[in-house]
Amino acid sequence: MQLFIKYIFSLIFLFLFAGQVWAQTDHKQVTAEKGDGIYNLLRKNNLPLHYVDEFIKLNKASLGPSHELIIGKKYFLPVAAGSGATAGNKPVIEENSSKVVPTATYDIFGEAYKKVPLESTVLSGAVYYLVSGHGGPDPGAIARYNGRTLCEDEYAYDITLRLARNLISEGALVYMITRDNNDGIRNGWYLAPDKDEKCYPNLTIPINQNSRLRQRKDVVNRLYKKHKGRYQRLIVIHVDSRSRGEGIDVFFYHDRRSSSGKKTCLNLLETFDVKYNTHQPGRGYHGTVSDRNLYMLKYSWPVATFIELGNINHQRDLKRFIIEDNRQALANWLTEGLMKDFHNNK
Ligand SMILES: [Zn+2]
Known part of the structure; x- marks a missing residue:
């Protein structure tokens, strides 16, 4: 019986933990300020500029007709490569784990x-x-x-x-x-x-x-x-x-x-x-x-x-x-x- 309880607890723990992992890999959101453009926003968040296409994909519904940002609106940021977050593989991402490049x-x-x-x-x-x-x-x-x-x-x-x-x-x-x-x-x-x-x-x-x-x-x-x-x-x-x-x-x-x-x-x-x-x-x-x-x-x-x-x-x-x-x-x-x-x- 004790073993069974232990087993249940570890299962619950596993689910909790897995849920947390999932939440942590969600895309970070930022609010567009006056003067912000996509590149500007990527730069400010230490993301490489070639992420522009992914950014557009993520935020299609919130962009203007020529992909301009709307002041006050929230935008999802792409997840930096090298942080290990690829599709189908969602490891724990530590806070402030932005990629360190030379x-x-x-x-x-x-x-x-x-x-x-x-x-x-x-x-x-x-x-x-x-x-x-x-x-x-x-x-x-x-x-x-x-x-x-x-x-x-x-x-x-x-x-x-x-x-x-x-x-x-x-x-x-x-x-x-x-x-x-x-x-x-x-x-x-x-x-x-x-x-x-x-x-x-x-x-x-x-x-x-x-x-x-x-x-x-x-x-x-x-x-x-x-x-x-x-x-x-x-x-x-x-x-x-x-x-x-x-x-x-x-x-x-x-x-x-x-x-x-x-x-x-x-x-x-x-x-x-x-x-x-x-x-x-x-x-x-x-x-x-x-x-x-x-x-x-x-x-x-x-x-x-x-x-x-x-x-x-x-x-x-x-x-x-x-x-x-x-x-x-x-x-x-x-x-x-x-x-x-x-x-x-x-
Ligand atoms: Zn010329």
Whole structure:
């Protein structure tokens, strides 16, 4: 009899305990505050930004039409990988057991972002040369918004920085070829223009366009030799559409002779296709891949991709750049496309 009671008690205990385990693995809820976007919320809760899709899945009913958060509403957070909570396996999660990942510090990303979490080694072996268009004495395309002057080079640079940080976080070696020592990743819609961007490692950018492109190309080619034999990609990022009057959507260009360049472009395009269909269904995405006779594509030795992320002078595209979450989303999508390319073509 005593044994039986003991048995019953342990059963009850087991049920209680199991119930508790279940409760503890429920998704944590947070309330959206003014200025919160999905990425912002993930960041604040130490979750990797690629959890955005899961976040949308979890909170579909509580999001606005373009997935904006509604102030005061409660949102479920995805459970961080590495905490052991996978489907069908629900271990006890201790409080504050947020994943501890090693970080590396890069001052170029600015005070708030200089500590980069090293999330994975998926891109280990890959080398990226990131060139944001214009810079130094050349602001690129100029737009007026809300009484301010917006310069293309600042927005291209911010997106490029975010891309660099993502790629490092996934294990890549990244060179920021256009660089600004005092503009880290910036939030907010207005990115104040300046002219102190440098070319890697710390070269003054010449005013003459041909000299400027030659300088970048020479720097990239010198580094290319150093890393010969590795998977290397040059990514050039612009936010003006020089080829079209009606500059909307995202265009990917490669050199005519480069089949690898074309593949990289196609991997990026496919990723953007999927993302637009998930995040803005019905919008209709019309990005393209084509070859183009461009100096950086033609004379740089690494496989090169030239990306026009839209046109800062176009009202519809402007939103893509002045909203910080959109700049982060573009960087994330580029990261995903590049990861796909590395996986397929390394
Ligand atoms: Zn440009």
